[in-house]
Amino acid sequence: MAFDANGDGVIRIGVAAAGPADDGAYYQAVVDAAIELSAKYGFEDPIVVDKIEAANAFTELSNLAEQGVDIIIVGASEIAEPLPDLTEKYSDIFWYCNCGAGFASLPGLAQSLDDSSEISYTAGYASGLLLQESGSTVAYFIGCCDLNFEMEALLGFEMGLQAVDGAFTVTYVPTGDWPYDFDNVPNATEAFNTALAEGVGVVYPYLGGAHEAIVQLANENGVVALSAGPSDVCTREGDLTWDIAVRFDGGDYVAAIFPQIFAGDVLEGETKVFKVGVDA
Numbered sequence: 001m002a003f004d005a006n007g008d009g010v011i012r013i014g015v016a017a018a019g020p021a022d023d024g025a026y027y028q029a030v031v032d033a034a035i036e037l038s039a040k041y042g043f044e045d046p047i048v049v050d051k052i053e054a055a056n057a058f059t060e061l062s063n064l065a066e067q068g069v070d071i072i073i074v075g076a077s078e079i080a081e082p083l084p085d086l087t088e089k090y091s092d093i094f095w096y097c098n099c100g101a102g103f104a105s106l107p108g109l110a111q112s113l114d115d116s117s118e119i120s121y122t123a124g125y126a127s128g129l130l131l132q133e134s135g136s137t138v139a140y141f142i143g144c145c146d147l148n149f150e151m152e153a154l155l156g157f158e159m160g161l162q163a164v165d166g167a168f169t170v171t172y173v174p175t176g177d178w179p180y181d182f183d184n185v186p187n188a189t190e191a192f193n194t195a196l197a198e199g200v201g202v203v204y205p206y207l208g209g210a211h212e213a214i215v216q217l218a219n220e221n222g223v224v225a226l227s228a229g230p231s232d233v234c235t236r237e238g239d240l241t242w243d244i245a246v247r248f249d250g251g252d253y254v255a256a257i258f259p260q261i262f263a264g265d266v267l268e269g270e271t272k273v274f275k276v277g278v279d280a
Contacts, residue, residue: 003262005070007093012044013037015070018078019183019208021050024240026250027208030075030098033251037258051263056182058082059217072096075250077103077149078180087268092130092267096249096261100149110261112253116149117156123226123246124160127202128168130224130243131161136201137168142191142214143206144176150158153206171195175210183209192217202226204246215240261273 003011015034019027029052034046047067051205052060057079060193064072065086072090074080074097087095087108096110102110113249118240127139143150154172161168173194175187188210195203202224211228216239218225227233231249233242253274260266 003070004093006068011045011070012239013046014064014072015046015048015063017075018052021048023175023209023236025152025208025211027075029230029249030249030254031265033254034073046183051231052079054078061086065093083109097243098253101183107269110266110268114248114274116152117246120156121160124157125163126244128161128164131168131201136199138200139170139202140195140200140202141170141172141206142188143174144182145174182207194222233252
């Protein structure tokens with residue numbers, strides 16, 4: 001088997017996630033996709049390491065690489081800094097990361113990325129249409145900590161929103177206590193309560209572990225809620241309701257790119273770019 005890095009006769013995927021594996025948002029989507037991919041191809045159950053902080057990424061990824069895995073999926077760029085060293089040290093392992101724009105190409109790493117401006121513009125436009133129906137003019141974008149990719153998403157969202165009506169406004173609120181803290185439920189809840197007092201009509205909880213808590217609050221208060229990544233929210237069982245599915249699902253990317261990887265169409269050192277309206 002070409003992807004049997006350690007020659008033990010089986011293939012096992014390792015997944016490294018920066019946030020909770022059960023967050024109901026971006027992080028879980030990648031984990032679920034790895035589980036489904038493993039079942040589809042008859043691989044061993046994946047090994048999942050979640051809640052990895054950026055400062056500990058080198059140690060956590062090294063430990064994962066030492067556990068007999070043949071493929072490692074790195075869920076996001078926030079824990080990708082040690083990859084230049086690790087892809088060289090553990091070169092027998094196939095490394096993949098949905099690292100996004102701005103992350104350098106590496107000879108030992110297959111990557112994917114999307115265009116956040118495309119996705120965010122369409123999300124903003126859809127939000128504007130629902131704002132018109134609600135009678136509000138106020139949207140809130142609840143995020144982490146002014147990270148570059150957040151600001152790109154925010155600007156695209158605002159452009160889409162104001163393409164519907166130039167009077168619509170969006171307020172960004174950072175809720176993280178440290179960089180990449182997308183899981184801070186108390187701070188995110190405080191931000192939502194502030195938004196509610198301001199007459200918010202649409203909330204975009206651009207969050208990880210804190211995402212579902214804000215969706216629940218939005219549902220309870222009649223505020224339009226957007227998802228943040230997963231593509232299954234419109235069919236997901238449970239008590240939560242999303243009005244708009246904003247799809248940048250890392251799990252969808254895993255499901256789409258790995259058949260191409262296994263066929264030899266995407267190699268380490270290459271980057272697959274997913275485009276809105278082109279890639280299903």
